[in-house]
Amino acid sequence: MTTNDFLARLADTIATRRPDRGGQPDKSYVAKLLAKGPDAFLKKIGEEATETVLAAKDGVAEKIIYETADLWFHCLVMLEYYGLRPEQVIAELARREGLSGLEEKASRDEPPPTR
Numbered sequence: 001m002t003t004n005d006f007l008a009r010l011a012d013t014i015a016t017r018r019p020d021r022g023g024q025p026d027k028s029y030v031a032k033l034l035a036k037g038p039d040a041f042l043k044k045i046g047e048e049a050t051e052t053v054l055a056a057k058d059g060v061a062e063k064i065i066y067e068t069a070d071l072w073f074h075c076l077v078m079l080e081y082y083g084l085r086p087e088q089v090i091a092e093l094a095r096r097e098g099l100s101g102l103e104e105k106a107s108r109d110e111p112p113p114t115r
């Protein structure tokens, strides 16, 4: 299975937990988060991002992987809430493939053309 396929499958599972599709907050962590609304999962994303940074500072591979998984998972819940798919994020990364980040930033900073 490709990474893309796995993320799509996990996103499908997350979608089944939507309260409007029968997800039950007392039985499902995802349903509970979605039912609580954006403040709940955005707070988790902030916490998991911080934990990922701390894990990376520690430099312990297992911790970095664990915390990054938590971060990605909560981002998938956020994408579902807004009706978005991980395939769209991957497509955006694919669009950027080969485009130098430094060159892209420099072109962004260019002043608009004058008449």
Ligand SMILES: N=c1c2ncn([C@@H]3O[C@H](COP(=O)(O)OP(=O)(O)OP(=O)(O)O)[C@@H](O)[C@H]3O)c2ncn1[C@@H]1O[C@H](COP(=O)(O)O)[C@@H](O)[C@H]1O
Pocket: 010, 013, 014, 017, 027, 028, 029, 030, 031, 069, 070, 073
């Ligand atoms: N990948 C995950 C996943 N990763 C992390 N988590 C949960 O995310 C939470 C992370 O929060 P913390 O580590 O901060 O733990 P906590 O402090 O107890 O959490 P809070 O009470 O503060 O929210 C934990 O409850 C984890 O179990 C996940 N919960 C679910 N999934 C996937 O989502 C699917 C659907 O899950 P349910 O909706 O629970 O059936 C599962 O089958 C899995 O594939």
